[in-house]
Amino acid sequence: MEIIQEALKRFKQAQDFYDPIRQAAREDLAFVNGDQWSTPETTDEMRLTVNLLGPFLRQITAEARQANPSIRVVPAGSGADEDKAEIYGGLIRHIEQFSEAEVSYQQALWYAAAAGEGYLTIDSEYCDDVSFDQNLVIKGINNPEKVFLDPLHEHLDGHDAEWGFIVEDISHDAYIRQFPKSSLTGGIAKWNLLDLPGDWLTKDTVRVARYWVKEYEMRTVYLVEDPLTGQQTTSEEPPDDTKALIKKRQSQFCTVKCYLINATEVLEETEWPGKYIPIIKVTGESYYVGGEKMQYGAIRFAKDPQRQYNYFTSRQTEMVDLAPKNAFVGATGQFANNPEKWANANRINYGFLDYTPTALNGQPVPPPSRVSGLDMGAFQGVAASRAQALEDLKLTFGLHDAALGRVQGEASGVALQNRVEQSSRSTYQYFDHFLSALRCLGRQLVGLIPHFYDTERTIRIVKPTTEDALVTINSLENGNRYDLTYGSYDVVVTTGPAYASKRQEAYDAMSGLAQSNPQAGAVIGDLIASQVDSPMAKLAAKRIKATIPKEILAATGEDDGDDMAPKVLLQKAQQELSRAQMELQQKDLENQELQTKVRIAEDKSALELTKMDVESEHKGRELAHTERITEMEFELKLKELELKERQINLAERELQMKATLAAHEMNETERPKLPTVPDMESDTNLGGSLD
Numbered sequence: 001m002e003i004i005q006e007a008l009k010r011f012k013q014a015q016d017f018y019d020p021i022r023q024a025a026r027e028d029l030a031f032v033n034g035d036q037w038s039t040p041e042t043t044d045e046m047r048l049t050v051n052l053l054g055p056f057l058r059q060i061t062a063e064a065r066q067a068n069p070s071i072r073v074v075p076a077g078s079g080a081d082e083d084k085a086e087i088y089g090g091l092i093r094h095i096e097q098f099s100e101a102e103v104s105y106q107q108a109l110w111y112a113a114a115a116g117e118g119y120l121t122i123d124s125e126y127c128d129d130v131s132f133d134q135n136l137v138i139k140g141i142n143n144p145e146k147v148f149l150d151p152l153h154e155h156l157d158g159h160d161a162e163w164g165f166i167v168e169d170i171s172h173d174a175y176i177r178q179f180p181k182s183s184l185t186g187g188i189a190k191w192n193l194l195d196l197p198g199d200w201l202t203k204d205t206v207r208v209a210r211y212w213v214k215e216y217e218m219r220t221v222y223l224v225e226d227p228l229t230g231q232q233t234t235s236e237e238p239p240d241d242t243k244a245l246i247k248k249r250q251s252q253f254c255t256v257k258c259y260l261i262n263a264t265e266v267l268e269e270t271e272w273p274g275k276y277i278p279i280i281k282v283t284g285e286s287y288y289v290g291g292e293k294m295q296y297g298a299i300r301f302a303k304d305p306q307r308q309y310n311y312f313t314s315r316q317t318e319m320v321d322l323a324p325k326n327a328f329v330g331a332t333g334q335f336a337n338n339p340e341k342w343a344n345a346n347r348i349n350y351g352f353l354d355y356t357p358t359a360l361n362g363q364p365v366p367p368p369s370r371v372s373g374l375d376m377g378a379f380q381g382v383a384a385s386r387a388q389a390l391e392d393l394k395l396t397f398g399l400h401d402a403a404l405g406r407v408q409g410e411a412s413g414v415a416l417q418n419r420v421e422q423s424s425r426s427t428y429q430y431f432d433h434f435l436s437a438l439r440c441l442g443r444q445l446v447g448l449i450p451h452f453y454d455t456e457r458t459i460r461i462v463k464p465t466t467e468d469a470l471v472t473i474n475s476l477e478n479g480n481r482y483d484l485t486y487g488s489y490d491v492v493v494t495t496g497p498a499y500a501s502k503r504q505e506a507y508d509a510m511s512g513l514a515q516s517n518p519q520a521g522a523v524i525g526d527l528i529a530s531q532v533d534s535p536m537a538k539l540a541a542k543r544i545k546a547t548i549p550k551e552i553l554a555a556t557g558e559d560d561g562d563d564m565a566p567k568v569l570l571q572k573a574q575q576e577l578s579r580a581q582m583e584l585q586q587k588d589l590e591n592q593e594l595q596t597k598v599r600i601a602e603d604k605s606a607l608e609l610t611k612m613d614v615e616s617e618h619k620g621r622e623l624a625h626t627e628r629i630t631e632m633e634f635e636l637k638l639k640e641l642e643l644k645e646r647q648i649n650l651a652e653r654e655l656q657m658k659a660t661l662a663a664h665e666m667n668e669t670e671r672p673k674l675p676t677v678p679d680m681e682s683d684t685n686l687g688g689s690l691d
Contacts (some may be wrong), residue, residue, distance in 0.1 A: 007261055010163055020485075024300070025116055025296070038307065046315075057113055063108050069435060071493060073085045073446060073490070081275075095135070095137065111283055112284040113427075117284065121138075124524070151293075170206055172205065210258055215256075216253065222238060235297070256275065257270070276444050283437075316382045319378065384641075439582065454484070
C-alpha cells in the first residue's frame, strides 16, 4: 500500500505540472487538425480553412529521413573489441527493423515539432510462446499525454528522471479478463460507489499504469588482490583468506523497478535490468521563464499567421462570390434587338452589341453600360495581405521557398542548396533533440543487451549494407568470440544521405572516388557501371572492363575474362573506397591545417600591423615631445639672454650712478668752505653757563 500512496502522490504532482503545458499543446494539435478560427461562427460569414501547417511540419520531420541517422556502437572499455561492437550494432539494427522503429521515430519527432514532446520506450518480448529467450523491442507512444515523466528531470531526453508513468485506460471487460484476481475486479460493477481519485475508474474504463521508479541502496565495494597472480578485482563480497584487501568504499547502487498498478493495488512487480527508466523523450522547444517551464513545438507561434491567411483567403473568395454577375445595365427595352446576345454577354465575347435607343420624358437615355463587378483596389489589398500572411507563416517556420520546392532567383544549384540548408538550420533544433533521444535510446539498448542476450543462442543481425546474417553468441564453440555478457561500449549517432538502395549508395561512393582520384576512376569504371540501375549496366561494365590493362586485372585475379566474384568485387571496391576516403580525410586535415596556418599568419600580420601602428604613434608622440622640449629650451635660452642683458644694463646703470656720485663727491671736496653761523640755542646755552 505504501507503493500505491507514493505512486498516487507523484502522479498528482506530475498531473499538476503537465496540465497547463498539455492544455496549450492540445490547442496546438487541434489547430493542426483544422480548428483554426478563434471566434464564434456567424451565418453570414464565409470561413475557409487552408491548412498549411501539415506540409510545414512534414518539412521538419522529412529532415530526419533525409539525414538517415543510425546508431553506431564503439568500444569504450576493458573486454570490448571492434568485432563485438559490430555485433552490438547489427543487433540494434535488427531490433529497429523488427520493431518498425522508423515509424515510432517519425511519430515522436512529429509530436515534438507539433506539440513540444514525443516519447519512445523500450520493452521486451519472448521470442515465441514456448521460449524463455527474450528480444528487446522499441515502441512508440501514440499519445504523449499517456506519459508522465518526473517533472524535475533536466536533460532533454529525460534519462535523469527518477520516476515516470505510462498510463492506459482499458475497458471493464478487458480489465476483468487480464486481471481476474485483482481486488478491484469485483467492485467494477459498483464503480460509482468506489472512492478513487481522478479518472482511475469511470463507468467505461479502468486506468492501469506502469510506474517506473529508481530505488537506491548503499553497498560496500571491495578492491582485492590475488597474492599469487597480483590481479586486482572489485567485489561486493568481503574478501576471504585467499584474497588481500586493498581498499573499500561505500557506493550507491541504483535499481529500476516497474510496478503495474491501479489506484488501489500493485498488480505486478518486476525489476528492470538497466540503470535508466526506459522512457525516452523527444523534446521540442524547452526553456524556463522565471520558475515556469515553457515547452511547445513549431505550431505555437505559427497560429496567428495561419489565422490571417485563412481570414484574407475567405475575404478574397467572398469578394469574388458577392460581385454582381450581370455585366450590363440599361433601360427597359434597350436589349430588345438581341436579347440572347445581351443575356450571354458576360460569358461570350461578341464582336459587337447593338441596342434599341430609348427616350424618357423626351430625353434620350444613355446606352447600356458595363457594371464593374469587383472593387479591384480592395481586392488587391486583400490579396496583398493574404500574400504577406503566407510570408509571415514561412518566416515563423524559418522556411524559404527553395525548401518548399519553389525556385525563385537562385542562380545555381549551389545557391539553391544553400537556401535549402538555411531552412534546415532554422528548424534544426527539433532534429538535434531527436538525435539526443536516439543517443539515449542506443545507450540504453547497449546496457540492456548483456542482460537479455546472455545465453548461447543464434541471433539475426543486420549489417550496415542492410544484409542479414545469423551469428551465434555466448558460445564456447567459437571461443566466446561473441560473448556479449561483458565489455564496455558506447554509442555515437551518425547521419548521412538516405538512399533508396545500397546499390545507389555504392554508385555515388565510387563516382565520388573517381572524381577525386581520376587514376582510380580509370580502373574502376566497370565497377561504377555495374551499379547503375539499368538493364544495360552489366553489358556496359563488361565493355569498360575490356579496356582495363591485363596486368591490373591480373593483380586482382580478374584476368580470366570472367566477372569478378561478388564478394571479391565488394572487397576490392571497399578497399579502394577506404583508401580514397583516407586520402580525402588526409587532404581535409591538410586543408584545415593550411587554413589554420593562414589564419595564424593573418593574425600575426594583423598583430604586426597593430604593433607598427602603436610604435609609429609612440614615435610620433616622442618626436612631438622632443620638439616641444627643444622649443622650451630655446625659449629658456632667450629668457636667459634677456636676463643677462638686463643684468648688464643694470650693472652699467650702477656704474654710471657710482661715477656720478664720485664726481659729485669730488666737486664737494674742491668747493671752499663758508663760515658757519652759530646756533642760537647753543649761544644761549653758552651764555647761561657763563652766568
